[in-house]
Amino acid sequence: MTQSEKRLMWIALAIFAGYAVPFRLAPSMSDWYSHYQTQKKQQLVEVERLHRLSEQGDKWQQEQQRATTQQAAIETALLQGENQELVSARLKNLLRTLATKAQIALQSLELPEFTETQDWLMVTQGIQFEATSEQTMTLLQSIKDEVVALPVVSLDVRVISANRIQGTLKVTGFSKVVQGTAPQTTPPTQGG
Numbered sequence: 001m002t003q004s005e006k007r008l009m010w011i012a013l014a015i016f017a018g019y020a021v022p023f024r025l026a027p028s029m030s031d032w033y034s035h036y037q038t039q040k041k042q043q044l045v046e047v048e049r050l051h052r053l054s055e056q057g058d059k060w061q062q063e064q065q066r067a068t069t070q071q072a073a074i075e076t077a078l079l080q081g082e083n084q085e086l087v088s089a090r091l092k093n094l095l096r097t098l099a100t101k102a103q104i105a106l107q108s109l110e111l112p113e114f115t116e117t118q119d120w121l122m123v124t125q126g127i128q129f130e131a132t133s134e135q136t137m138t139l140l141q142s143i144k145d146e147v148v149a150l151p152v153v154s155l156d157v158r159v160i161s162a163n164r165i166q167g168t169l170k171v172t173g174f175s176k177v178v179q180g181t182a183p184q185t186t187p188p189t190q191g192g
Contacts, residue, residue: 077149079175084121087175088112091125094148095171102139104131107166121177124153126170132163143171 001009053060079094081087092109099106110126131139136157143150150171157167 076147077174079123079148079173081175084112084114084123087121087123087173088114088125091123091150091171091173094146094150094173095125095127098139098142098146099127099129102131102135102142104129104135104139110168110170116177119177121175122172123175124170124172126154126168128166128168130160130164130166133165136165136167139169148173 079087079090081090091112095109096106107128107130110128113124115122115124129136129139140152140155143152150173152169153172154170155167157165160166
């Protein structure tokens with residue numbers, strides 16, 4: 001390479017550097033540095049957030065345990081059964097058992113009333129009975145103390161003698177609707 005070629009090479013390199021550094025290299029380095037600073041700030045914010053969450057780990061664990069306990073209590077308070085008939089049978093059996101423990105003479109069980117909304121089934125069951133006022137109070141207390149939630153929706157009583165009453169008691173129980181077990185109706189058949 002000759003002396004003039006070397007000098008032309010240096011001039012070309014100087015022109016390239018004069019163009020590339022301010023217009024290409026400097027902006028890309030500035031963009032890279034800005035991106036680096038942004039990433040660094042985001043990482044610091046994320047580390048701080050994770051640190052706060054880890055400090056509250058015990059609180060969240062207690063909250064999760066409380067929610068699990070509450071869910072179990074709710075599940076226990078529901079009537080179990082895969083369809084309306086089973087839920088109704090469970091409620092009738094429970095009322096018979098409570099009445100027997102309270103030494104109440106059941107005269108009849110009314111037909112249950114069903115109300116279904118979204119995922120819930122509400123069953124209202126009425127019983128007609130004869131008892132003393134003390135036995136009636138014992139029955140009401142045992143219904144209140146029952147693990148399965150059975151709100152009393154009505155109580156009608158009338159005195160039939162000095163120490164005996166006749167009454168009608170209605171309670172409501174709740175159950176979760178099991179998906180896919182809706183009552184099947186048989187289509188009417190045609191012909192003769």
